[in-house]
Amino acid sequence: MVVREKEHHTQISVVEDNILVEHYVSDIQEVQTVGNIYLGRVQNVLPSMEAAFVDIGQARNGVLYAGEVNWDAARLEGQPRRIELAFKSGDPVLVQVTKDPIGHKGARLTSQVTLAGRFLVLVPSGGMTGVSRKLSERERSRLKGIVSKIAPKDMGVIIRTAAEGASEEAIVKDLESLVRQWERINAKREEFWHGKRPKLLQGEPDVAIRVVRDIFNDDFGKLIVEGDKVYGRIEEYLDTMAPDLKDKLEKWDPAEHEGKDVFDKWQIDSQLRKGMERQVYLPSGGSIVIDRTEAMTTIDVNTGRFIGKGKSLEETVTRCNLEASEEIARQLRLRDIGGMVMIDYVDMVMPANRDLVLRRLVECLARDRTKHQVAEVTSLGLVQMTRKRIGQGLVEAFSEECPTCKGRGFILHDQPTVSADYDDPYALRGGDPFVKTNKHGRGTAPAPEPAGSSADVKAKLAQIAAAAVAANNTEEE
Structure with a gap:
């Protein structure tokens, strides 16, 4: 690091x-505000969206969906779990940011607060102990035994992957630190509960x-x-x-x-500069092209100059796709791409080869700590996957939107863009497709037409023709 x-x-x-x-x-x-804990104020509740908009002191209100509400703290007393019954405008609510504001969307919130430590995650509103699935069964049992003896009453604890091999003393120290943090947050919440403005109770470290x-x-x-x-x-x-x-x-x-x-x-x-380019070249000569849209990120795999040494086209294409899978997994981590991702591999005929490429992608993504899920190959040969989006990506951190085109990549005009200076409609598009061009894109000039004959030449030709006709008539007589 x-x-x-x-x-x-x-x-x-x-x-x-x-x-x-x-x-x-x-x-x-x-x-970046992910992990920050606020005492917010409910601005309005939309039952049709099953969401409440909460003022946390930012330019845009955060969004608290019904699925992220701590219903135990809502105290509905037997009423159905509906967000309009849990909150009304002006209510104070303890929330934590789970996603930064992206574009025109406000921060994503939850009222199920968690406090992350080095080995453990404290869940004050829970009462169960969870263990990372990445740990072995033996290690899970050992850590669960340690935590069950020291876990606070009416609080949940999640054991992180980083706790593998940690001593009991280190785990106890980590838990005590988290409990002290929660006590400070609780004290601040009581202090500012009746205030009118949102309050930051605890910010995540830098x-x-x-x-x-x-x-x-x-x-x-x-x-x-x-x-x-x-x-x-x-x-x-x-x-x-x-x-x-x-x-x-x-x-x-x-x-x-x-x-x-x-x-x-x-x-x-230099690696960062390459990581922000649209096209990434593979060592063998192939390439991948990464484009981000509002709905998803698309990745296209091209063979490029990769001709391979295989015995068939299928083998060559498969090798290119396997190499692309390794680079795609690295680019997803480096660029911190989140949301839906669609990968268009070079077409493969054999189902076994498609499965091989999919397995290689999953294996390479195993090092990625960000939550992700890879789906099966679609009928069109596309691989669908999702990756959790938390904050802005690498390209967004090093760029700003173009003030001229507003990020679209082209400029719109009121009139067609073909210039009046060109009579040829193909002039701005690389030339007439029916005219042969050389490797430099320049058309081959047509052969010049013969120039018109002068009046003297025409008269002389007429005399010769008349003389020939007269001689022909004499011979016939």
Whole structure:
């Protein structure tokens, strides 16, 4: 893991085998609010949408759907679980942000608050213990036994994947820290319950600390940090919450490396630029093209210059699709693409090859910590999958909407765009398709027509023709 603090932002990169696979950006004026806990105010309730709009102090109201309501706290006393019965305009409600505002949509909210630690997640409104499915059965039993002895009454606890191999002492320490956090939040809620304005009760730590907390574990070889401020924050967090990982922390001083920053060592900046391009080239010569629309992200696989060494077209196409699956899994993580994803592989005839490509995609996605689901291949040969969308992606973090075309990629005119300077309607479209062109796109000039004859020449030709006719008549007589 590589962290760089530069000017007004911090960048965190995850590098596997010298290849950039994940990237996070933290800004001083950070707008990311996922995990923040607010005491909000209900603005209006829409029974037809089964949702309530809640003011949490942002430009747009957050949305609380009925499926995210903590019905135990609603106290409906035997009434049906309907959102219009649980809330009315002006009511205070404790909510947590689960998705950042995206486009014109407000933040997604839940009233089922959770507090995430290094090994555990505390669910104050729950009463059950859950364990990550990624852990082995033996480890699940061990951790569940530890937590069942120390879990607070009337609170739920979820054991994270990172708890694998953790000692009982570390788990107890993590749980005690989460309980203290909840007590502080509860005290603030009671203090501001009768206020008229929304209040932030607890904000998530900045991206650097959050990424270290959620991702950094024993699987990482090093955590290299450039920047005094961010290094101090990470060092303080590791001292408090993960002293066993402190020996992996290293500070990068550009003065000791000929003025180069830490990203230069792994060419992270150049990998980021490639990660923002529309077309990504594969090592064998093929390519994938990634386009994002309002409804979904589409990925098209092309063979390009890949001719393969297989015995048949089917084998060549399958090899290209297998290579594309590995790159697609990496690009989904790097670009942090969320929502629905549609992949158009090169057509394969044999069902066994389609299954092989699908299995390779699922295997490559196993390293992706973001929740995802891959569906079967459709009748049109497309692979459908979903990936949880949490915040803005890589391209959105490094770009802004074009003020001229508003992000559409082209400019509309009131009149047809064919210029009046061209009599030929094909002039702006590469030339007349019936005219042969050379490799430079220039048409071959037609052979010049013979110039018209002068009057003197015409008179001389008439005399010759008349003389010939007269001679012919004399011979006949």
